[in-house]
Amino acid sequence: MRYMLIIHNDPALHPQPGGPEWDQLMADYAAFSEQLGNYTGAPLNDPSTATTVRIRNDETLIVDGPFEETKEWMSGYYVIDCDSLDQAIKAATMVPSAKFGSVEVRPVAEM
C-alpha cells in the first residue's frame, strides 16, 4: 500500500535557515530520504508564496495565499510504499520535522 506522509509545521516552532539547527535538520532530511530509498516527495515553500485557484460558473478565480490560513502549514510530503500502517507510522516517526511539527499519515486511495 502507498501512503502519503504529510508534514505540517508551525514556523514559530521550526528551525529557520541560517543557524546550526537548520543545517542539522537538512542533514537529517538527507539521511532520512536516503534511508527511505524509493519514494516520491518534496519540500514546499512557505504559504506566503501560495496561489489558490478555483473555477466557479466557468470562471477562474485566482487568489493570493493558501487555501486555509492556519498556524501550521503543509511544508512537504513523501509518498512511500509500505506493508501496513505500522510501517508507515514508523517512517513518520523518523521524519525529522516530527520533532517540531506533525506528520499526517494518509493511505493513497488506489483507483
Add this chain to the structure above:
Amino acid sequence: MDQALETVWVRDRSRILATLIGVLRDFDLAEDALQDAVASATVTWAAHGVPVNPAGWLVTTARRKAIDRLRSTSASERRQRAWGELAIAWDIGDGIEPIPDDRLRLIFTCCHSALTLDAQVALTLRTLGGLSTEDVAKAFLISGPALAQRIVRAKRKIREAGIAYRVPSPDELPDRLGAVMAVITLIFNAGYLAPRGTALVNVDLCDEAMRLVTVVIDLLPEQKEIADMGGTMRLGADPVKLHDATRARELYGEQVIYERHRHRYEVNNHLRKRLEGAGLIFSGTSPDERLVEVIELSRDEHPFFVASQYHPEFKSRPERPAPLFREFVGAALAQAEPEDRSSGDDVTVSRAGAS
C-alpha cells in the same frame, strides 16, 4: 443440537471469528460468513449430528460461505480484495483440525492507536467479547446505533488505512501492549464504576476485562507485568468454605461459595482461639482454613449477626440478591412482623368496611 451450537458459540465465538478475520482479512465478511455458517449448522447438525470438532466445522463452512459471498459481489469489488477467493480456498481443510488461536492478533488490531479509544473499546468488546451490542452501548451510555456507527467506522479505517492483522514485533510491543491494556482497563473501570445498570458493579464488563487479560496472558506468556495486572483486577470469585451447622452454611445452602474479594487485612490467626472462646463463630474460611472469611454470633446472642470479608454486593442483583442481603432483610422483616401484621389487618378491615 441447538445446545451444542449454543455451547460452541459461547465458548469459541471469538476464536472462530479471529481465525476467519485472519484468513479473510475483512471484519464484515468474516462476521457475515460466520452467520451463514451458523445458519447452516442449525440445519446440517440436526440432520447429520454434531461434528467431531464443531468449531473447526464452523470455520471451514464459513470459509466456503465467504467464497460464495465473494463470487456474488461485483467484479470491481472483488478486485479490491487483493487476497481474493483463491487465498481463502487455499487449504480449506475438512473441519477436523483444531483451529489456531488468532485472538492475540485480533486484540492488537482492535486496540490499534490509530483508532480512537472509543472505537478500540467498542470493537474489542464486539469482536472478542460475548456481550450484545445493546449491552455494550448501555454500559458506555451511548445509543445502539451510535455504537454500531463507531464500529462501522473503525472497521473501515482498519481496511482502508491498512492496519495490519499481526502481533507487533518485540521493539513495538511495549507501546502496543500499553494500548491494549488501556482498553482493557477502561472496560474494567466501566464495569467497576458502572454508570448504570442493575448491579452496583457491572460484573459482565469486569468479567469481559478479565477474560481479555487472560487471553493476553495466555497467548503472550512472557508478559509478567500483565499477569500482575490480572491480579489487581481479579475481584474474586475466590472459593470460600462454609462450615457445617453455621448460619452462613444454612443461608447459602452450599458448602463452597465463590465471592469477590477486595481487602488487605485479615483476622489475626493468633487471636482465633480466644475469639472463639468468647463466642465468635468462624463460619467461613478459605478452603485451607487459614484465612477467616465469615464470622457470626449464635442466634441466642443476636437475631442476625453475620459478617463477611468478601464483598457480597459485587455479585448481588435485584433479581438475584446475595444470600447475605436476602436473609438479613428476611430477618429484619421477621423482627418487624408483629407490628406490620396488625397494620396490614387494619387496612383489610377498613377496606372491608368501605365495600
